[in-house]
Amino acid sequence: MFFRNEKPHEWTFEERLANLKQFGFEVQRQGAGALVTRDGCGAMVEDLGGGKVKVGKAGVLVGGEIASLVHGGYQMFLRTPSGKEIPALADQLKTLHAFDEDLREGLGLTSLYNLSLGTTADDHLYDRVEERDAPRHPRPWETKAAQS
Numbered sequence: 001m002f003f004r005n006e007k008p009h010e011w012t013f014e015e016r017l018a019n020l021k022q023f024g025f026e027v028q029r030q031g032a033g034a035l036v037t038r039d040g041c042g043a044m045v046e047d048l049g050g051g052k053v054k055v056g057k058a059g060v061l062v063g064g065e066i067a068s069l070v071h072g073g074y075q076m077f078l079r080t081p082s083g084k085e086i087p088a089l090a091d092q093l094k095t096l097h098a099f100d101e102d103l104r105e106g107l108g109l110t111s112l113y114n115l116s117l118g119t120t121a122d123d124h125l126y127d128r129v130e131e132r133d134a135p136r137h138p139r140p141w142e143t144k145a146a147q148s
Contacts, residue, residue, distance in 0.1 A: 013047040041099035071121040
């Protein structure tokens with residue numbers, strides 16, 4: 001007697017997008033990818049070929065743009081690609097977290113533990129130290145106050 005392992009079904013990009021509609025997502029095709037929206041949140045999903053997808057960072061829709069989350073240390077902010085910045089509300093963060101979890105489940109992707117704990121931000125602006133990320137910091141004797 002021989003046992004045969006069946007190959008798992010390889011999802012196509014179109015099947016993945018069609019599955020999102022069961023979760024209440026709206027899908028708008030844009031070039032090689034799609035804009036997926038629901039409840040005021042959105043994300044770009046790209047087709048990598050071979051049934052693989054790449055999910056862009058999910059964010060809240062602000063004026064037609066997907067705003068990314070920025071952690072200011074004392075509050076979370078939403079920043080659009082055009083530079084508009086608004087404070088993030090608790091309801092928006094809860095909706096964004098649910099959106100991201102359902103999007104991954106609808107696409108058939110693995111949900112990572114650290115991302116499942118809560119909403120994450122790519123940018124962290126905890127302090128107001130200027131020129132911290134500059135390659136060379138000015139010395140105290142090189143400041144304008146020392147030259148006066």
